[in-house]
Amino acid sequence: MMAYLFRRLAGAALVLITLVVAAFFATHYIGDPAFLLVDREFLSEAERQEIIEQGGFNRPVLDQLADYLASTIRGDFGTSIWQNRPAAAVVLERVPRTALLGAASLALTFLVAIPAALIAASRPAGPARAAITTAATALASLPAFWLALGLVYLVAVEWRLLPTGGYGSWRHLVLPAIALAAGPIGRYTLILESAVARDLRQHYVRTARAKGLPESAVLVRHLLPNAAIIGLTLLGGELIILLNGTVLIETIFSWPGVGEVAYSAVTRRDLPVLMAAVIYVAAIVLLVNLLVDLAYTVVDPRVRLQ
Structure with missing residues (x-):
């Protein structure tokens, strides 16, 4: 070691x-x-x-x-x-502010992507899987800066629900965290859904079901731990993507982090x-x-x- x-x-x-x-x-x-x-x-x-x-x-x-x-x-x-x-x-x-934004984006990614992937994988022939995979594909393909500008226009300017930018309270964190997490949510959902759907055909899953375990227990206690290695691999890449994306997102939302100060330095x-x-x-x-x-x-x- x-x-x-x-x-x-x-x-x-x-x-x-x-x-x-x-x-x-x-x-x-x-x-x-x-x-x-x-x-x-x-x-x-x-x-x-x-x-x-x-x-x-x-x-x-x-x-x-x-x-x-x-x-x-x-x-x-x-x-x-x-x-x-x-x-x-x-x-x-500026590092703690970028770390806060990155942590919020990762938390949002896990909270949305993991349940969505499990639901989609457990319903391979239902409309839920089609809706989830379609939405995930759209999020994975959506440019972060375009989504950020759309959120500013709709949520902040038109609906006046949240501030257009700045730093100081949880209200300032919501929009940049969503804009930064959208792409990772889509990619995580698609890859985890594929991994879980593949493992659903394995012998240990049939054995767990034969023991009378409910489907939720099979997914959470057996399939999710096996998919964790894929999740870790994705996590490393997504953290790098998040760091790269903070330059545009922090600039658009005037979030005073490392990305914003790097853009100002340029x-x-x-x-x-x-x-x-x-x-x-x-x-x-x-x-x-x-x-x-x-x-x-x-x-x-x-x-x-x-």
Whole structure:
């Protein structure tokens, strides 16, 4: 176990270092660094040279890379150009808000997708399965940003039931959580329904029914645990998709999370904050993948980490 953890952590560290190096060269070779910070028409040649000297952009590239790697390892991504604060602090203070939105979306996904998948799988020839799979397919195909805009228009503007955006109470959380969870609900429902329907034909299900167990007990006590390994695999991928989707959803609903601050950093050319957001999100993705792999051994003892 310890050897496996060491290998995974070493691999994660290598991925992060590669990402930092790639981002460093991308920001240094996509154009003049001074013009990335200030529009060309507002910058004289003297001011450009001053920015280059202050930022150390006139030094050898490898020296700049070594200093940047050393500061990144310490968690120092520089100072936010927009807020004049450490970029790491700007991003870290947004992490709990993004985590809250992600947790609410995942909770909504499980509350809707698991019962829907069980109902659909247990009624293979009924109208309930057709309705559930049709709705799930529509949700899985629906762009999150389009649904978000539709929710804002209908629920917030036309019906005035919830605020259009912001942060502060549960009312602000409802619409972005629904918009972010719609796609995962559809995908979870379809895949879990297929897995449960396949297992319904297995011998152990017929044995459980022959013992006189009610259908609900067969589904919850026997089929659902066997489908948990598929659910874990889906969970890792859906968490990554959720993190990617937060950029648009948080921006549309003015939810002050990591996605919203990353979008603001792009529009304001705040490279230190953008780099901090990218690195922290990558670290979260790597951590989620590691935790999912470790959870396999808890859900299914047959799984070995070799």
